[in-house]
Amino acid sequence: MSFSSDSYDVIVAGGGPAGAAAATLVAQRGHRVLLLERSTGPQFKVGESLMPATYWVFERLGVLDWMKASHFPKKYSVQFFSSDGKASTPFYFRDHDPHENSQTWQVLRSEFDQMLLDNAEASGVEVRRGITLRDLLFEGERAVGARVVADGSGPVDLGCRVFIDATGQRAFLAGKLGLLEIESRLKNAAFFTHFQGGHRDQGIDEGATIILHTDERKSWFWSIPLPNDMVSIGVVGDIGHLILGRSRDPQTVFEEELARCPALAARLEGAEQKMVMKATRDFSYSPSVGAGDGWVLAGDAGGFIDPVYSTGVYLALKSGEMAADSVCEGLAASDLSAKRLGAHVERYRHGVQAMRQLVYAFYDPGFSFARFLTKHPDCKGELVDLLVGNVYRKPLDRIRAALAEEARLREAEPSPALA
Ligand SMILES: Cc1cc2nc3c(=O)[nH]c(=O)nc-3n(C[C@H](O)[C@H](O)[C@H](O)COP(=O)(O)OP(=O)(O)OC[C@H]3O[C@@H](n4cnc5c(N)ncnc54)[C@H](O)[C@@H]3O)c2cc1C
Numbered sequence: 001m002s003f004s005s006d007s008y009d010v011i012v013a014g015g016g017p018a019g020a021a022a023a024t025l026v027a028q029r030g031h032r033v034l035l036l037e038r039s040t041g042p043q044f045k046v047g048e049s050l051m052p053a054t055y056w057v058f059e060r061l062g063v064l065d066w067m068k069a070s071h072f073p074k075k076y077s078v079q080f081f082s083s084d085g086k087a088s089t090p091f092y093f094r095d096h097d098p099h100e101n102s103q104t105w106q107v108l109r110s111e112f113d114q115m116l117l118d119n120a121e122a123s124g125v126e127v128r129r130g131i132t133l134r135d136l137l138f139e140g141e142r143a144v145g146a147r148v149v150a151d152g153s154g155p156v157d158l159g160c161r162v163f164i165d166a167t168g169q170r171a172f173l174a175g176k177l178g179l180l181e182i183e184s185r186l187k188n189a190a191f192f193t194h195f196q197g198g199h200r201d202q203g204i205d206e207g208a209t210i211i212l213h214t215d216e217r218k219s220w221f222w223s224i225p226l227p228n229d230m231v232s233i234g235v236v237g238d239i240g241h242l243i244l245g246r247s248r249d250p251q252t253v254f255e256e257e258l259a260r261c262p263a264l265a266a267r268l269e270g271a272e273q274k275m276v277m278k279a280t281r282d283f284s285y286s287p288s289v290g291a292g293d294g295w296v297l298a299g300d301a302g303g304f305i306d307p308v309y310s311t312g313v314y315l316a317l318k319s320g321e322m323a324a325d326s327v328c329e330g331l332a333a334s335d336l337s338a339k340r341l342g343a344h345v346e347r348y349r350h351g352v353q354a355m356r357q358l359v360y361a362f363y364d365p366g367f368s369f370a371r372f373l374t375k376h377p378d379c380k381g382e383l384v385d386l387l388v389g390n391v392y393r394k395p396l397d398r399i400r401a402a403l404a405e406e407a408r409l410r411e412a413e414p415s416p417a418l419a
Helices: 017-027 054-061 064-069 109-122 172-176 250-259 262-267 312-333 345-363 369-375 377-388 397-412
Strands: 007-013 033-037 077-081 126-129 131-139 142-150 153-165 182-196 209-213 219-226 230-238 278-285 295-297
Touching: 007 017, 007 142, 007 312, 017 033, 017 054, 017 109, 017 153, 017 312, 033 109, 033 131, 054 064, 054 312, 109 126, 131 153, 131 172, 153 172, 153 312, 172 295, 182 250, 182 345, 209 262, 219 250, 219 262, 230 250, 250 262, 295 312, 312 345, 345 377, 345 397, 369 377, 369 397, 377 397
Parallel strands: 007 033, 007 153, 033 126, 077 209, 153 295
Antiparallel strands: 131 142, 142 153, 182 230, 182 278, 209 219, 219 230
16 A cells, blocks of 8 residues: 555545545645545445535536536436325426526436546545545644555555545544434434336436325335436335334335335336345434544535435535635645634534424424425525525525424424324
8 A cells, every 4th residue: 555645735534525525626726635435446325316506516626517418317306295195396496596507417326426536536636445544643632644554454644734534424533533413303214226117207307306205104215317217216214113123124124115105106117126225324413513623524424414305415515615615724824723624614504404404394294395385485485495405505594484483383283193
C-alpha cells in the first residue's frame, strides 16, 4: 500500500456522494486531497431516486453533462398512493418551477458513485479504493491524521490538516466519539430488490417515483424505475412491525407486505425478481455535533433521515459541498477549529429539519397530503419546494409553520384508538 505522500491537506474517508463532492470541491481550490474508499470497485447501493435540487451541486461539481447523457430514467414527479389505493395527483416539479433543474434522475448507484469518483480524480483528488479507515489520530482534541489498512497489509498512518468523515451509515467518527443520537420515532427497517418488467407508466410519468402505503399504513413501498425496464422496489416499516415476531426471511416478509399493497402488486404482475432480497436497518439519527478541531462530518456520517422523500443523496452532496466550503475557508485562514470547520452546520441542519417535519407528517396516521393542502392551499408551492429539496434556496417559512401547527394539533387530539 503506497501513497503519493504521508501527509495531506485533507483526507476524506468514504467514496459515496458526500465524500466525492467534498473531496472534489476542496481539490478544485488547489488543496492536496486523499479520498479513501474501502470497496475495491463499483458496488450496488440502495438510494437510487434523486431530488431535483441535486442539479445545483451537479453544476458545481461539473457533472451535469454526464448526467444528461446517461441512460438513467428522467424523473419529473413523485406520486403517493394512500392505504386504500387512491393515487394523489402527481407532484410535477416543473409546474412550480419550469426550469431544467425541475427534472432529475433515477440512478444505478454503482455507476453514479463511480462517475463522481472519476470526476473527483479528474479534479486532482488522489482516489484510493480498497483502503479502509481503521482509526482517526488525535493530538489532544485535534484530529491530525488517519490510520488506514488495505487487504493483506498492516496499518499505515497518514497525516492531514483536516479529516472529513463521509463513511455513510457506518458513521465512523460519530460512533467512535459516542455522538450518535437515534431518533426513537423512526426506528425502521427496509427490504428491497429489483424487478424487471411489469407495468411501466409512459411519457412524462415513466420515470416517476411512486410511494404507496400498505392497507393498514404499517409500512410503505417505493417504486423507482431504472434503466432496462428494471424497477427498484422496497418496503419500509417500523422494526416492531417488519421484523419482531415475524419470519426471519426477508423474502417472505416482503411478499406478505406486497399482498397488503394491491396497487403495487398489480403493477408488478408479470415482473421477474432479479436480485436476492436485501435488508437494511433504516434508523434515523443525527450526531449531536457536526464538526470538531480538525474534523468535519458529511453525508450519512453526519445524520440520516428516513428515505421516503429521496433526500439522502441530495443531503450527502449538499453537506459535502457545504463542508468543502467551510474547510477551504478554514485552510485559507489557517483556522481549523471546530467553529470554523462547522460554520455551515447550523444552516445545514435548519434545511434538514424542514424535511424531517414532512417525514414526521408522512408517518402520522392523521396526515394526508390532500387534507393538508385543502386546509393550507397557500402551501402548495412550498410543499413542492420541499419535495424538490429547495431547503437551502428558499426559507419555506409558511410550510414550516403549517407543518408545526398540524403536528401540535394532532398531538393535542386523543388518538382514535384511545378516544
Ligand atoms: C432503505 C433506504 C432507501 C434509500 N433510498 C434513497 C433514495 O431513494 N434516494 C436517496 O437520495 N437516498 C436514499 N437513501 C439514502 C442514501 O442511500 C444515502 O443517504 C446516501 O447514499 C448517503 O451518501 P454518503 O456519501 O453519505 O454515504 P454512502 O453512499 O453510504 O457512502 C459511504 C462510503 O463510505 C465507505 N466506507 C464506510 N466505512 C469506511 C471506512 N472505514 N473506510 C473507508 N471507506 C468506508 C463505504 O464503502 C461507502 O462507499 C436510502 C437509504 C436507505 C437506508
